[in-house]
Amino acid sequence: MSTGTTHGRHVLAEKTLPSAAAAGRTGTLTGLGTAARFILRRNWLRLAIWALVLASMIPIVFDSQQQAFPTQADRDAYAQVANTPAVAAMTGLPYAAGSLGGILVIKIWMTLAVALAFAVVFLITRNGRADEETGRTELLRSTALGRHAYSAANYLVSAGLCVVTGLMISLLCLSVNLPSNGSWVMGASIAGTGLAFVGLAAICGQLASTSRGANSLGVALIGLFYFIRAGADLQADGANPSALSWLSPIGWALNMRAFGEDNWWPLLALLALSAAGCLLALRLESTRDLGAGMLPERRGPAAAGKFTATTLGLTLRLQRSSLIGWFVGATVSGLFFGSVAQSMSSLLDPNNPFARNFVGTGHSMLDGVLGIFMLFNALLAGAFAIQCLGAARSEEESGRLEQQLAGSLSRSSWLGAHLAVAVLGSGLMLLLAGYLTGLSSQGSADPGQLAGACLAYWPAVLLMLGVQLLAFGYVPRFSTVLTWAVYGLSMMAAMFGGLFSLSDDVIRATPFGAIPRVPAEEFSWTPLAVLLLLSLVFAAAGMARFSRRDVLAD
Amino acid sequence: MATTIPAIEVSGLHKNFGRTAALSGLDLRVESGQVAGFLGPNGAGKSTTIRILLGLLKADGGHARMLGADPWADAVALHRRVAYVPGEVNLWPNLTGGQAISILSKLHGQVDEQRRSQLLERFDLDPSKKARSYSKGNRQKVALVAALSSRAELLLLDEPTSGLDPLMEQVFTSCIREAADEGRSVLLSSHIFAEVEKLCDTVTIIRDGQTVEAGRLTDLRHLQRTQITVEVSTDPYELSAVAGIEDLKVSGAVASFSVDPAQLPAVLAALASHAPRNLVSAPPSLEDLFLRHYSDEARTPVTARGGELR
Numbered sequence: 010m011s012t013g014t015t016h017g018r019h020v021l022a023e024k025t026l027p028s029a030a031a032a033g034r035t036g037t038l039t040g041l042g043t044a045a046r047f048i049l050r051r052n053w054l055r056l057a058i059w060a061l062v063l064a065s066m067i068p069i070v071f072d073s074q075q076q077a078f079p080t081q082a083d084r085d086a087y088a089q090v091a092n093t094p095a096v097a098a099m100t101g102l103p104y105a106a107g108s109l110g111g112i113l114v115i116k117i118w119m120t121l122a123v124a125l126a127f128a129v130v131f132l133i134t135r136n137g138r139a140d141e142e143t144g145r146t147e148l149l150r151s152t153a154l155g156r157h158a159y160s161a162a163n164y165l166v167s168a169g170l171c172v173v174t175g176l177m178i179s180l181l182c183l184s185v186n187l188p189s190n191g192s193w194v195m196g197a198s199i200a201g202t203g204l205a206f207v208g209l210a211a212i213c214g215q216l217a218s219t220s221r222g223a224n225s226l227g228v229a230l231i232g233l234f235y236f237i238r239a240g241a242d243l244q245a246d247g248a249n250p251s252a253l254s255w256l257s258p259i260g261w262a263l264n265m266r267a268f269g270e271d272n273w274w275p276l277l278a279l280l281a282l283s284a285a286g287c288l289l290a291l292r293l294e295s296t297r298d299l300g301a302g303m304l305p306e307r308r309g310p311a312a313a314g315k316f317t318a319t320t321l322g323l324t325l326r327l328q329r330s331s332l333i334g335w336f337v338g339a340t341v342s343g344l345f346f347g348s349v350a351q352s353m354s355s356l357l358d359p360n361n362p363f364a365r366n367f368v369g370t371g372h373s374m375l376d377g378v379l380g381i382f383m384l385f386n387a388l389l390a391g392a393f394a395i396q397c398l399g400a401a402r403s404e405e406e407s408g409r410l411e412q413q414l415a416g417s418l419s420r421s422s423w424l425g426a427h428l429a430v431a432v433l434g435s436g437l438m439l440l441l442a443g444y445l446t447g448l449s450s451q452g453s454a455d456p457g458q459l460a461g462a463c464l465a466y467w468p469a470v471l472l473m474l475g476v477q478l479l480a481f482g483y484v485p486r487f488s489t490v491l492t493w494a495v496y497g498l499s500m501m502a503a504m505f506g507g508l509f510s511l512s513d514d515v516i517r518a519t520p521f522g523a524i525p526r527v528p529a530e531e532f533s534w535t536p537l538a539v540l541l542l543l544s545l546v547f548a549a550a551g552m553a554r555f556s557r558r559d560v561l562a563d
Numbered sequence: 564m565a566t567t568i569p570a571i572e573v574s575g576l577h578k579n580f581g582r583t584a585a586l587s588g589l590d591l592r593v594e595s596g597q598v599a600g601f602l603g604p605n606g607a608g609k610s611t612t613i614r615i616l617l618g619l620l621k622a623d624g625g626h627a628r629m630l631g632a633d634p635w636a637d638a639v640a641l642h643r644r645v646a647y648v649p650g651e652v653n654l655w656p657n658l659t660g661g662q663a664i665s666i667l668s669k670l671h672g673q674v675d676e677q678r679r680s681q682l683l684e685r686f687d688l689d690p691s692k693k694a695r696s697y698s699k700g701n702r703q704k705v706a707l708v709a710a711l712s713s714r715a716e717l718l719l720l721d722e723p724t725s726g727l728d729p730l731m732e733q734v735f736t737s738c739i740r741e742a743a744d745e746g747r748s749v750l751l752s753s754h755i756f757a758e759v760e761k762l763c764d765t766v767t768i769i770r771d772g773q774t775v776e777a778g779r780l781t782d783l784r785h786l787q788r789t790q791i792t793v794e795v796s797t798d799p800y801e802l803s804a805v806a807g808i809e810d811l812k813v814s815g816a817v818a819s820f821s822v823d824p825a826q827l828p829a830v831l832a833a834l835a836s837h838a839p840r841n842l843v844s845a846p847p848s849l850e851d852l853f854l855r856h857y858s859d860e861a862r863t864p865v866t867a868r869g870g871e872l873r
Binding site for chain 1: 669706
């Protein structure tokens with residue numbers, strides 16, 4: 010421009026004024042929108058999967074329940090027996106069990122509500138404490154982002170997941186022609202549970218100084234409130250909830266009674282807890298340093314004990330919490346299977362094709378149900394074994410294996426220790442789960458026989474470990490994903506093979522399908538011997554390869 | 564421990580990762596009781612060499628012996644006599660630093676409890692904290708304490724001081740000197756020239772998986788040019804006529820140039836006639852030595868490309 014430079018400068022100054030003013034705004038929530046968009050971009054797939062998987066359970070479960078209880082007479086018969094202590098403790102106090110909506114609540118409400126609570130805890134930790142721990146938050150906070158913007162955005166995104174999931178659940182309930190009031194309460198009560206845990210998880214993220222600690226605190230709270238609610242529901246008077254259930258937010262949400270009384274007012278309590286939790290968390294955030302927690306980091310021993318310093322001892326020590334978790338899980342599920350076996354078998358219609366696929370034909374319904382429960386126990390033990398041996402690969406990946414092998418530790422004794430924990434642990438878990446299923450079946454099955462029936466799946470579990478070792482030897486980087494893929498396919502074939510119209514011969518050629526389903530089927534050694542031989546061959550090949558290959562840290 | 568068997572003896576070592584050659588004919592020799600520096604730019608193959616010596620990677624060709632044994636076949640037996648400190652120490656996040664030290668030093672052979680507590684004190688490390696809360700420097704200290712508290716004959720140190728503060732570097736230096744006094748052999752891979760110059764008897768410089776320079780530090784110095792900066796009373800440009808003076812740079816009355824060690828006496832005699840008011844002579848540092856090899860690498864592709872263009 011040929012006009013005076015003073016004029017040009019003046020225009021420039023005017024133009025920059027608004028942005029200067031924006032930079033001057035120093036609210037603690039400055040940049041909330043940017044932060045929320047950033048979190049959405051990092052998590053959209055995770056969020057979408059949680060919402061879709063949880064919501065899609067509604068039509069799937071509704072369909073299967075409609076098939077299981079096709080007439081009002083079936084549902085009335087179910088309503089007579091639905092309210093057992095086991096059901097009340099596991100899935101919440103049954104009510105309105107004579108309606109399809111009520112049955113849907115019994116079958117899936119608790120699973121969805123608790124799963125959403127887990128999703129929220131993990132998400133808030135992932136975008137909160139975990140980012141802070143790795144130093145990413147520090148980088149973000151050094152920009153023009155308000156002190157609370159990132160945390161508030163994190164809480165908002167998680168709350169958004171709850172609302173969207175709830176909405177999808179309500180709409181899907183409406184789409185299968187369930188009563189509209191109940192459908193909306195169903196979605197709102199599940200979303201409300203999630204929202205309450207947004208508030209609780211937000212506080213956990215401020216208290217603990219590590220992401221692991223924040224997750225553990227959050228999961229412990231879910232467990233605590235789940236068990237308070239379970240205790241309360243065991244004290245219930247018929248279908249009327251006990252006053253104790255008001256001690257747990259999961260109880261508040263359950264007391265909204267979708268498809269029953271359709272109470273809206275407990276939602277207010279859930280929302281209040283959510284808001285109070287988030288506000289308290291933000292308050293705590295402004296009183297502490299970045300990176301610090303409110304709870305002190307626990308100290309530990311200054312030297313390792315004799316046992317921890319051995320190869321096997323270290324393996325056990327590193328997997329201690331995971332081992333405890335898996336065995337508690339196997340105990341709970343074993344007890345649960347036993348306690349519902351009798352009532353489940355008397356409810357199943359032998360002519361229902363869905364039921365036939367699961368329990369098989371010919372023998373008594375009870376034996377069929379116990380047979381499928383043994384398969385469930387075995388699948389659980391299989392997953393445990395794979396995760397347990399997978400720890401070997403994570404040791405290699407993290408570079409910690411290098412430091413150990415640089416000492417006087419041979420590759421075979423290191424891998425042997427990991428393998429021993431997986432092999433013996435899974436065998437023990439099979440025996441335990443089978444025995445407990447029998448023990449809690451109120452005399453309808455012999456615990457010893459079921460422990461044996463369950464242990465018969467050991468060779469199938471060992472084959473999974475054989476595949477894992479083979480992959481670990483030859484393609485270590487893909488060993489985890491490959492093994493889980495083989496496990497997933499074997500599980501699908503054994504559980505749903507009939508539904509996918511796989512022939513019996515094909516199902517029998519898969520690891521878990523090959524094992525005879527005692528007590529429904531005759532026991533036979535042949536499939537066990539074949540599986541055992543295969544797993545030995547795979548394991549030997551994998552271990553031999555490992556002792557000759559490079560150690561690959563990432 | 565004055566044996567005639569060298570601590571490390573590597574010749575013509577080859578290692579490929581897929582189609583990339585990490586080592587292509589590397590030579591390395593560490594005599595028993597020596598402290599040997601191991602230098603090279605990032606990706607030159609230092610860590611790969613050390614991993615082969617530890618039997619973690621299998622060499623594709625060449626010859627490697629450590630303490631007279633085969634690093635691959637005799638790995639476990641050898642590791643009782645060797646201690647290793649990696650540059651990037653990964654610890655079990657839910658164990659304490661002290662537990663990790665116990666586990667690692669037990670794997671290195673005999674544990675010396677007294678030495679361990681001395682080292683913890685010298686390195687100022689709190690062993691009862693969970694490894695998760697350790698900084699990089701503190702994780703490095705865990706590996707150092709574990710390695711140094713063992714009675715290993717040979718220490719393999721792969722950039723062991725990364726993340727340590729200057730004070731702790733000093734502690735490390737004195738620990739290595741003590742180890743050398745006890746007759747232990749040390750292979751020290753490092754980027755810190757001052758550290759290598761302070762500690763090492765011999766130096767091996769590698770590039771692109773090959774050895775480009777090796778020998779006693781004093782011998783290597785002799786091959787290098789001395790840098791001289793002098794303030795003269797005469798016209799400094801006259802110095803360009805003196806035989807042996809190269810890379811002359813003049814700024815006012817100050818001239819700086821490099822001299823081949825063989826021609827130093829003649830150059831100094833010539834300088835005297837220019838009535839120097841002030842003279843500074845810098846011996847060639849390891850850094851110069853290293854940077855010469857380092858920058859060669861950067862220059863070569865440029866000229867090659869220029870040649871193609873013409």
